[in-house]
Amino acid sequence: MLKRLIPDPFLLWLVGTVLLATFLPARGGFAVVVGWLSIATVVALFFFHGAKLAREEVVAGLASWRLHLTILVITFILFPIVGIIGERLAPGLMPKDLWIGVLFVCALPSTVQSAVAFVSIARGNVPAAIASASASQLLGIFVTPVLMGVLAGTHGGGGGASGVGKVALEIFLPFAAGHLLRPWIRGFVERYKPIIGYTDRSTILIAVYSAFSAAVLEGLWHQLAPASLAVLLAVNVVLLAIALGMTFGIGRLLGFDREDRITILFCGTKKSLVQGVPMARVLFPGPEVGVILLPIMLFHQMQLMACAFLARRYANEKEA
Template sequence: MLRRLLPDNFLLMLVGTVLLATFLPAQGGFAVVVGWLSTATVVALFFFHGAKLPREQVVAGLMHWRLHLTILLSTFVFFPLLGLAGMKAFPTLLPPDLWTGILFVCALPSTVQSAIAFVSMARGNVPAAIASASASQMLGIVLTPMLMGLLAGSHGGAGGIEGIGKVALQIFVPFMAGHLLRPWIAGFVNRNKQIIGYTDRSTILIAVYGAFSAAVLEGLWHKLPPISFALLFVVDGVLLAIALTGTWAAGRALGFDREDRIAIQFCGTKKSLVQGVPMAKVLFPGPAAGVILLPLMLFHQMQLMACAFIARRYATKLEQEEKAAQPA
């Protein structure tokens, strides 16, 4: 259990990247190279995401439409409304860019790998989790920039049509190209899963380095006092707690069984760092992206720790119930 609650190696790499950008930010010609490299890795990332997604997985998942609709409403309606309500109720609690970062977290799609892993660990409805998480990732390519245009267009960044256009060129087009080419390149992708898997992490690290470099050069650490980080921790924690409690209560109120409620809770509350960082690079060019990414990076680790604890608790409780039901 302790191991699941500790930061993973990738989180440590993220922290190291932020420190590198703090002390050795990319400047001048090197910053231009980092920007081009970041764009290239974003295109490659979503091309391979499209190539890896089996079409039959999504089609099969549509059979359980009530469950998937509940998860998607949690991801793209409940979460954004929750973030917007928090910003409207406490507008001065966080600086504007951090509130934009909170809204960005709320607008992001679900993860695939970790959501499915936690549903499996908790012994929930894994096939439904696979279908819902996959659908969420596909829809997020279009819905996330649209939501940001509606929620945070006045707070900076590329909202509305401009944001959708950039996402189409750098994310949606590569994704669809990879998916359409899947019949011909699926074998190559499956044989090289480990190598292609490095694309996810390298894309995030390069994008984080570029974004934080620009933010540091603009005086990021002087503009954000320690109290802002403390308050951000509280806001992220409250957001996650309400989401986890609300999705479980909604699943119960709608009459879903235990396995489906687990899928709703984990798939409906997880937010994708893998898609979030590249999208932030596209939607929020310039130094603002570094600040806007802070809520997501913190939320990512908090959701891993909380969901690991909850999933293990569900599994333990079920094991105890099964053991108690066995004849003596």
């Protein structure tokens, strides 16, 4: 029962980190140390993402260009359109920072690990899923900041040119450096892959602790009413339902076969928590980043639960 309710035990670590920041927020000199540690882990995260991305996998899957284009359009065009329509229709439904967080969810790229895992369980097109999810994460590094500039009027922590420079220094350059150095460090990365894997989650935990510490000291839980959290939960449910219905319908409408429709469904609806948290830490200034992170933290768990159910159902249908 617990595994069904919480498919990813990492959620418990996230909840624990939020509680730690609530009762023991980073202050003074310790907050400065946590802030610098957060920057260092973000740089390491994107460096290793670049080093792990195999060009061969992306190139091998480019033959299914029509499938990849469909997934990318859903991820970076249709998803943001749904978010902005919701925000424009009901701007007073939630506080502004929560709406920015929802728009941020809509602008994020797909995941690689979980999307490919669910496609595999459901007997979908796994090679295409690897190529599509990898391309989505690569493009997300460049596209997500631009989309947020359009959707929410933000261009990074400092705004304007300084904000773009911050994104370049902490995200673009480490990713590019890691990918360019891949021929020389590939053996090291593969040998210590399990240890490097902890970089992803440790980066998220440190960034969440830093962000929520600043938000708590600014009165986060006094400003954010329980009713707003309940509304956010409902908005996320509606957003996920629309995304699932949209990907399922588009796959059928465009005449894709069963394996490709499964790939569209799971790669088109997934949003990356691993990239989302550190990217938000770079893109958004000040304590409001703690509030902005709430939607992706909730959406992450909800998408895992829904996709786990659907993947098992597809697998059972295939076996039958």
